[in-house]
Amino acid sequence: MAVVEGDVQLYSLEQVKIHDGKSDPKVWIVYKDxxxxxxxxxxxxxxxxxxxxxxxxxxxTKGFDDFGHSSDAKKMLKQYKIGEIIQEERKGKKKNANVKTSSDTGKSPIKLAPKEKTEIRSCLNIITCGLCG
Ligand code: HEM
Known part of the structure; x- marks a missing residue:
């Protein structure tokens, strides 16, 4: 049986596989999970x-995108949606939402020029000396 999460019906790839238009008359496809x-x-x-x-x-997904379908074709797809793939089997799996890397935020990590690195090191040295002294 398919799982229901909120209003969304969830299916495993195994459940989708059954609807191959041969052993079962229905044709189900998966596009982007x-x-x-x-x-x-x-x-x-x-x-x-x-x-x-x-x-x-x-x-x-690959076959559909390789052809380069129009945005109209993508809009048309929506009316045939019956559910989504269960979380564990999704290709575009979500990462831990609390851990954000620079690639998630779209911001590149801070890059320092060698001079700036030396200045920061000097500052840190002063702080350390202050604590020791
Ligand atoms: C499942 C894999 C699919 C493949 C490999 C595929 C492939 C193709 C190809 C080769 C054409 C060009 C036909 C021609 O110009 O003679 C085409 C056109 C088109 N297909 Fe698909 N198709 C797929 C699924 C779908 C689905 C599921 C929809 C919509 C529900 C769709 C909607 C369209 C539309 C609207 C066109 C006309 C051109 C456009 O607007 O992009 N296709 N497709």
């Missing part, structure tokens, strides 16, 4: 249904 039931869209796809069924029950 979101699960879509695109069964009713197959006949309307400008690239043909086969291109989508190739990814039935699987993650289609």
């Amino acid at each position: 979101i699960v879509y039931d695109v069964t009713s869209y197959l006949d309307d796809h400008p690239g043909g249904g086969d291109l989508i069924t190739e990814y039935a029950g699987k993650d289609c």
